[in-house]
Amino acid sequence: MRLVIARCSVDYVGRLTAHLPMAPRLILMKADGSVSVHADDRAFKPLNWMNPPCTVRESAGDDGSNLWTVTHGKSGEMLILRIEEFLHDSSHELGPDPGLQKDGVEAHLQELLAEHITTLGDGYALIRREYPTAIGPVDILCRDAEGGTVAVELKRRGDIDGVEQLTRYLELLNRDPALKPVRGVFAAQEIKPQARVLAHDRGIDCVTLDYDELRGIEPDTPRLF
Amino acid sequence: MRLVIARCSVDYVGRLTAHLPMAPRLILMKADGSVSVHADDRAFKPLNWMNPPCTVRESAGDDGSNLWTVTHGKSGEMLILRIEEFLHDSSHELGPDPGLQKDGVEAHLQELLAEHITTLGDGYALIRREYPTAIGPVDILCRDAEGGTVAVELKRRGDIDGVEQLTRYLELLNRDPALKPVRGVFAAQEIKPQARVLAHDRGIDCVTLDYDELRGIEPDTPRLF
DNA sequence: CCATAAATGTCGATT
DNA sequence: AATCGACGTTTATGG
Known part of the structure; x- marks a missing residue:
């Protein structure tokens, strides 16, 4: 699991199109391949995300910013992150989770x-x-x-x-x-x-x-x- | 926004009851007061969470572990995290998000x-x-x-x-x-x-x-x- | 893989 | 507070 706090703008094109202007946010990259972009509100829901299986390609933008292009192979959906500034970047090995036990469904x-x-x-x-x-x-x-x-x-x-x-x-x-x-x-x-x-x-x-x-x-x- | 990577067990009692055995996970505490517990899979969906408004009370467990008791005032739902070991702990000021623009199909x-x-x-x-x-x-x-x-x-x-x-x-x-x-x-x-x-x-x-x-x-x- | 029903669904608008 | 409809619903399950 990689945690990135960064100033970034985000564009999603897929089942709808969405745009996020440049601002500091959390980018959460999980071992399952998923990517999600969180603001400091909306509880557990991300602003944008991409479900696995997807691929992340890193490249350099015209202005020196980092471009992360997340592509969902099957559906053709795309998530594009333009990162201007990294404020935090750490990776953590969590291993597989023992799993959730629910009672009362x-x-x-x-x-x-x-x-x-x-x-x-x-x-x-x-x-x-x-x-x-x-x-x-x-x-x-x-x-x-x-x-x-x-x-x-x-x-x-x-x-x-x-x-x-x-x-x-x-x-x-x-x-x-x-x-x-x-x-x-x-x-x-x-x-x-x-x-x-x-x-x-x-x-x-x-x-x-x-x-x-x-x-x-x-x-x-x-x-x- | 506070990011904690910790070995923890989690119990949720509310609309259902749920239990998570001790394991390393991400605990995401947002400025809006929400708390969510993520494993390294399930894409953007947390294993457990609590929506705001809720209060977090920290206390010491019998065995020296940290107990975080998250209570949702209105509904009486509770989320209890027993933290055995902190692997990472950082806080970040993101400020309010400019907001998401969606263009729906x-x-x-x-x-x-x-x-x-x-x-x-x-x-x-x-x-x-x-x-x-x-x-x-x-x-x-x-x-x-x-x-x-x-x-x-x-x-x-x-x-x-x-x-x-x-x-x-x-x-x-x-x-x-x-x-x-x-x-x-x-x-x-x-x-x-x-x-x-x-x-x-x-x-x-x-x-x-x-x-x-x-x-x-x-x-x-x-x-x- | 497709179809179906459940979900701590969540979220927003409207009454 | 309750209801209704939309959601990038997502997720689990059975055929």
């Missing part, structure tokens, strides 16, 4: 809810996760206490899009005489008001999930307290 | 298509761009050769969401006796298969646009070749 929610399907109500029974349809897999298909089929759409954050998605599934599933009638449940850790209204309007039930609670009643990971 | 697409509305078919005539409705502006409203009204939804990449969006517009527009019946056209540089299927199912026509071709027949920007 939608996949985990699905596992947990499938295991504790009665969270949706007494007498519920799992049919299967990722139930395939022509327009994509339904997150969870199950039966309620009365034996009716229930399609569950699962989101971390329940937005209006999720309701639309579930609506499409329900429309399709209800064309199948073997399943019909299929009811819908929209389950999420957080459900936006408008999504709730739309769901209600379409006869879809909403359930907010408590991840910690689901994990708390998880039998495979006993706790010490 | 997408905005031009609408202009270009409006000017060359016959791209959609012979005899088409523009009514107006950004035709206002209660749920937002329709990208382009026009008439076809038979005098029928056509609503055009324009995207760079035609996804299923765009079809839903156009469907909502069509439903609304078709309630207006003065316009009714209104047909839909989904136009994009690239249309995903699933979006195409859904559009067809709803009687919406799909048109793929070639940006270069549209620009090529553009009279206002003559080219030198």
Whole structure:
């Protein structure tokens, strides 16, 4: 990883064109071949960047400045850095990262809810996760206490899009005489008001999930307290 | 902007929980208050980060390590860095950035298509761009050769969401006796298969646009070749 | 490699 | 604060 602080101007030509006037910035060159140009704001987002695989060619500009031409072979995108002054330049060997472990993404929610399907109500029974349809897999298909089929759409954050998605599934599933009638449940850790209204309007039930609670009643990971 | 290369472990608790084992990484602290932790891969995306506004509290760990506790006041998210060894530490004054100028392809697409509305078919005539409705502006409203009204939804990449969006517009527009019946056209540089299927199912026509071709027949920007 | 869905999506405009 | 749409979305996953 090479860290360069430099006065530079940047031009990007690719999916759009962009220009950055000359100013001091951080140029971050990673071992994966990526290049990104950061200002002192915009949080973790760079002003401009190039994703690997790309090649960096160094040359001299007319005025003695350094030209770094970063080219993305496949797409033809280009990033051109004109560097007027180097304020810092250091390289560091980090080695491969052990990697990030995440907990609490939608996949985990699905596992947990499938295991504790009665969270949706007494007498519920799992049919299967990722139930395939022509327009994509339904997150969870199950039966309620009365034996009716229930399609569950699962989101971390329940937005209006999720309701639309579930609506499409329900429309399709209800064309199948073997399943019909299929009811819908929209389950999420957080459900936006408008999504709730739309769901209600379409006869879809909403359930907010408590991840910690689901994990708390998880039998495979006993706790010490 | 402070650049720290350090052996550190990281824990994030917030919208999800995440853990990073001890390893050398870049810790990027910007003047805007953001903190991000980078490995030597994943291009410009950090392993973990905290957006401003947040506060950083430094303390000593049990084993003499440095503990940096980054707290996001509003949301209660936390990022905890345990630093075992500093390999580099430098600060740099960059000042405010003059800012990024983008020249997007997408905005031009609408202009270009409006000017060359016959791209959609012979005899088409523009009514107006950004035709206002209660749920937002329709990208382009026009008439076809038979005098029928056509609503055009324009995207760079035609996804299923765009079809839903156009469907909502069509439903609304078709309630207006003065316009009714209104047909839909989904136009994009690239249309995903699933979006195409859904559009067809709803009687919406799909048109793929070639940006270069549209620009090529553009009279206002003559080219030198 | 293509297609699809998730993302700590982020970001900005508008209500 | 919530919603909506755009993003050079990027990233992971399955066919």
